[in-house]
Amino acid sequence: MSEEPNPMSGLWPLVPPGATDWLLELCGDGLTGFMPPAMPDAVWVLNAMYEHEQGPTEVSYAEYHQARLADGSTQPHIVGGLDLDAVSVATGGGLGRARHPGPGWRRLRWTELAQRTGDPIVPDGLMPSYRCFPSAKKEGSWPLGMVPPTEGSLDRET
Template identity: 35%
Template sequence: MSMERVEAPATLLTWLADRHVWESTTGYDAAGWQSSTWVLHSMYENASLAGLGTHDELHRHRLESGDLAPEIVGGINLDEDTTNTGIPLGFVVRPGSPWRRALWSQHLTDGPASDRSHPPCHRWFPYRSWPVAVQPPPEGSLDEESLDALLDTLSRWSVDGPGTDCICGPWTGPGLSGRTTTFSAPR
């Protein structure tokens, strides 16, 4: 299904104004629905990068070689005491070849590092920093593939079918911050 993206008035999401501030960074739970489901964000693998270590190891190598400048915020070098997990933030587009879609089940373990007492998130996986060969699922925003699948499913079950407008937002990420968007299928 090919969706059209258009700017929508921010007033379409005024119901978000009454939500707790902490929800704005972790997602919004609009209570009162008859049912709900989890959308597990897409992750991808590139077999040609297997064995190259973790995202943090690669990040530290690039810092040491001068290929990358340290991340300094308020005079504090964030790279000294943080780990680059490889988990992307914000809207992630579907990567091209040679990246292939991977299933969550391929990376889950039942060991002590996996904490499934929380909703599906980074705690379910054994990695502190993901292997470079894996683009882990983003947190805090749907990726392109998951958004397309969600909109396709919603339009099949909506009264107006593919002509149903789906309001999404507010978006975060480069050039998207605070925008509300309407996606609708061509009529």
């Protein structure tokens, strides 16, 4: 049994209780996230992305996944009789909290990727998400050398 009363406190150290009060005042609720109202000075908190020090490869997450399916090193994702691998694309993105992938990886800033690709940081009509930066992806799938932004959590990394 853990010595600490809350084993999660090692992963997510406590912060002062009022650290995010400004978000509640600005946006209201916050039970499932914060949607800032449209204002001239509104800002987005962009989820963390990472890039391997050797940079992106020509192989995408989808191509890598399909190769693993073909050689039998991974099993197909079948839900309710539907083969998800046949009808979807492995984007490389995830849900939940972002975390540093480990040695050999560095934080990739959204502005840096926008300058490199020529894509806008967030295209008109989209919210910041893994759907941004179409020029960085191959048929909707990110390169293996990048960890795209996660969805759905405001985390310490971000």
